[in-house]
Amino acid sequence: MKIAITNLKGGVGKTTITQNLAVCLTHMGYRVCVVDTDTNQNTLAWFGVRSEELPNLNVVGSTDPKALIKTVTNLHNDYDIILIDGTPSLGEMTTRVILASDLLIIPILPSANDFRAMEQFFERYNLAQETASKEIPAYFLLNQYAENVRLHAEIKELLEQFGLPILETTIRNRVSYVASAVEGTGVYEGSDNKAKLEMVELTNEILKLAAEAGLVTQ
Ligand SMILES: Nc1ncnc2c1ncn2[C@@H]1O[C@H](COP(=O)(O)OP(=O)(O)O)[C@@H](O)[C@H]1O
Numbered sequence: 297m298k299i300a301i302t303n304l305k306g307g308v309g310k311t312t313i314t315q316n317l318a319v320c321l322t323h324m325g326y327r328v329c330v331v332d333t334d335t336n337q338n339t340l341a342w343f344g345v346r347s348e349e350l351p352n353l354n355v356v357g358s359t360d361p362k363a364l365i366k367t368v369t370n371l372h373n374d375y376d377i378i379l380i381d382g383t384p385s386l387g388e389m390t391t392r393v394i395l396a397s398d399l400l401i402i403p404i405l406p407s408a409n410d411f412r413a414m415e416q417f418f419e420r421y422n423l424a425q426e427t428a429s430k431e432i433p434a435y436f437l438l439n440q441y442a443e444n445v446r447l448h449a450e451i452k453e454l455l456e457q458f459g460l461p462i463l464e465t466t467i468r469n470r471v472s473y474v475a476s477a478v479e480g481t482g483v484y485e486g487s488d489n490k491a492k493l494e495m496v497e498l499t500n501e502i503l504k505l506a507a508e509a510g511l512v513t514q
């Protein structure tokens with residue numbers, strides 16, 4: 297199964313979510329490979345500092361849009377789950393990332409600014425859907441979201457207008473996400489139990505949706 301964490305906006309948590317899903321899925325026993333498509337190569341750098349004593353996952357860089365689908369297809373033979381860490385590039389890469397995937401997770405911050413890039417993303421998404429012979433389900437994920445903040449709840453309502461489902465799990469703003477990114481770990485491997493819990497919840501929700509879509513057996 298191939299899951300892309302994508303959005304045309306930078307700084308929305310694509311890399312954070314990718315790394316943390318990779319760690320959770322690895323601890324659950326899946327063979328996981330992350331494909332880092334961003335030229336900043338943040339996930340490759342994260343992998344570079346990851347201790348060899350931790351459960352083993354893999355990260356490869358792939359910043360050439362023309363090579364991406366082949367790279368992902370080849371890796372798919374050796375891994376249960378490929379996670380694609382998306383790029384904010386408006387160009388061809390975003391279409392390729394979508395086409396290389398079975399399922400899309402679109403992290404979004406509860407801020408009005410983040411809506412502006414959404415229309416452009418949907419152009420890419422619709423184009424990719426036309427090219428692909430299959431439907432590629434996509435879900436919004438609210439990152440740095442707090443249920444008790446009124447503005448956040450209002451933004452969530454606005455998001456519903458786009459017609460894509462929103463994942464039930466939401467991710468809070470937590471220092472442990474920043475710390476684990478520096479340490480080459482995921483929050484699952486740290487001591488912030490609330491972060492751990494929400495990441496397990498997110499991973500399970502995505503696995504359940506994938507199973508319902510016939511992508512993976514639970
Ligand atoms: N839930 C969160 N809580 C705290 N910090 C976060 C959270 N999600 C992302 N960040 C921080 O926000 C910044 C941007 O996140 P990143 O995952 O790199 O976004 P993107 O890959 O979309 O550009 C990073 O410094 C990251 O550590």
Ligand SMILES: [Mg+2]
Nearest residue numbers: 310311334338
């Ligand atoms: Mg990133």
